[in-house]
Amino acid sequence: MNIILTEEEAKTLLKKILSYSKADECIVNIIGEQRGNIRYARNEVSTAGGLTNKNIAVTSAFGNKVGSATIDEFDDASLEKVVRRAEELAKLAPENPEYEGLVDPQTYMKANGYFESTASINPDKRATKVAQSLELCRNEKLVGAGFLEDQHGYTAIMNSKGMFAYYASTNVNFSLTVRTEDGKGSGYVAKGYSDFNKLDTAAATRVAIQKAKASASAQAIEPGKYTVILEPTAAAVLLENIFFGMDARSADEGRSFFSKPGGKTKLGEKIVDEAVTFYSDPTHPELPASPWSGDGQAQQKLKWIDKGVVKNLAYSIYWAKQKGVKPVPFPNNMIMEGGKASLEEMIKSTKRGILVTKLWYIRPVDPQTLLLTGLTRDGTFYIEDGKIKHPIKNLRFNESPIIMLNNLETLGVSERVVSTESNQNYMIPPMKIREFTFSSLSDAV
Numbered sequence: 001m002n003i004i005l006t007e008e009e010a011k012t013l014l015k016k017i018l019s020y021s022k023a024d025e026c027i028v029n030i031i032g033e034q035r036g037n038i039r040y041a042r043n044e045v046s047t048a049g050g051l052t053n054k055n056i057a058v059t060s061a062f063g064n065k066v067g068s069a070t071i072d073e074f075d076d077a078s079l080e081k082v083v084r085r086a087e088e089l090a091k092l093a094p095e096n097p098e099y100e101g102l103v104d105p106q107t108y109m110k111a112n113g114y115f116e117s118t119a120s121i122n123p124d125k126r127a128t129k130v131a132q133s134l135e136l137c138r139n140e141k142l143v144g145a146g147f148l149e150d151q152h153g154y155t156a157i158m159n160s161k162g163m164f165a166y167y168a169s170t171n172v173n174f175s176l177t178v179r180t181e182d183g184k185g186s187g188y189v190a191k192g193y194s195d196f197n198k199l200d201t202a203a204a205t206r207v208a209i210q211k212a213k214a215s216a217s218a219q220a221i222e223p224g225k226y227t228v229i230l231e232p233t234a235a236a237v238l239l240e241n242i243f244f245g246m247d248a249r250s251a252d253e254g255r256s257f258f259s260k261p262g263g264k265t266k267l268g269e270k271i272v273d274e275a276v277t278f279y280s281d282p283t284h285p286e287l288p289a290s291p292w293s294g295d296g297q298a299q300q301k302l303k304w305i306d307k308g309v310v311k312n313l314a315y316s317i318y319w320a321k322q323k324g325v326k327p328v329p330f331p332n333n334m335i336m337e338g339g340k341a342s343l344e345e346m347i348k349s350t351k352r353g354i355l356v357t358k359l360w361y362i363r364p365v366d367p368q369t370l371l372l373t374g375l376t377r378d379g380t381f382y383i384e385d386g387k388i389k390h391p392i393k394n395l396r397f398n399e400s401p402i403i404m405l406n407n408l409e410t411l412g413v414s415e416r417v418v419s420t421e422s423n424q425n426y427m428i429p430p431m432k433i434r435e436f437t438f439s440s441l442s443d444a445v
Contacts, residue, residue: 003032003054004154007166014158020083023060023090025102026160031055033153038126041145043134048123060086064095100317102159106298111167113288118170118196119152126150133205137178140209146176150196157296167290172196173418177378178208179445180216186445187211188358188378190233192418192425194288211357211379218391220441221382227353228436229346229383232417232428234356238401239428240419241370243278243334246304248313252323257370257402258313266310272405274308275339280331286416287427293329302331338414338429346410346432348386355381355388359397362421370400375442395438407434
């Protein structure tokens with residue numbers, strides 16, 4: 001059987017699996033994917049690899065007793081075996097008081113996340129893209145290291161109520177660190193796309209090369225509060241801590257930043273600058289995503305924070321029922337609306353400040369305020385009188401993305417970015433922030 005099934009092939013297979021079910025309710029998920037990668041260091045390819053994966057997950061329920069089983073064999077005997085195993089586990093399981101049953105058939109948005117250009121990537125194409133990058137590093141007598149990974153595949157789901165969904169997708173991520181031969185200068189770039197044709201490794205490499213050269217001979221400055229310009233790669237690892245926390249139950253139960261005393265939440269409250277809007281949209285052309293959640297609920301275009309005001313939190317089916325509201329599934333993508341300023345314009349308008357390429361080693365300090373700590377890396381520069389004056393030594397920061405978004409001065413154009421912490425893709429603009437807190441120096445490059 002093919003690893004990547006068409007929608008009709010997936011539907012036929014799902015119907016067959018469900019035909020074996022004897023449970024009160026049954027839901028089946030199938031995934032099939034192929035991944036390829038190439039790793040490089042010291043201006044040479046070090047490893048290359050591929051992964052092929054196909055998997056079936058069956059969840060069976062007898063009343064509120066639920067059991068799940070998985071298998072990666074697709075012959076008829078194995079299909080029946082995994083259904084029986086899920087049923088056996090369900091009968092052994094204790095009652096689950098939060099089980100709310102299956103979703104009814106849904107209507108889904110049309111999202112186009114599958115590109116043949118990415119699905120047809122082979123080892124030669126990967127090597128060619130990476131060779132273009134490493135040749136530039138060698139020519140500049142710099143040292144490049146990084147990773148290119150691509151994926152294509154599908155997910156499909158069907159339940160015993162007749163709900164069916166299918167989504168095919170592709171993705172390619174490219175990352176590169178460029179260092180000077182003496183190790184004193186370092187630059188970084190990361191790019192993610194659904195369409196391989198959009199990946200220009202040479203252009204990305206030139207950015208990392210420029211930063212590596214410019215960041216050598218870094219000077220120390222005093223820690224404190226500074227105006228900062230965060231490139232999208234740096235901003236993403238802070239903002240995703242807001243995205244991950246937008247869960248209604250944890251807010252209602254007093255366990256998150258979105259909680260308020262007395263079992264209340266910040267829904268409907270203005271929490272950040274009115275220039276800030278976050279929304280999800282499975283049909284976004286630059287960041288397409290599955291139009292359904294893990295349990296089959298339909299995703300919609302939805303504003304989560306609109307002009308600084310919290311408009312939505314995610315409600316599971318169980319928690320929505322407890323609160324008497326409609327369920328809201330967690331989003332499958334997140335887009336932050338941007339402005340019109342270019343990075344150059346932001347720098348020009350800055351009297352004194354710091355340009356940050358990348359933040360890493362992000363750790364929570366206080367979940368209730370979303371206070372985070374971490375370090376700058378791979379190109380940190382001091383700005384004076386609208387120009388980059390010189391590179392500076394890396395700094396540790398202590399800052400909350402909520403406080404940061406209340407100190408927002410300017411937003412640039414939103415672009416697709418890869419989080420260096422979670423590897424997830426978002427649409428994030430560069431941003432200029434006043435009074436960003438740096439607490440200490442770091443000698444690491």
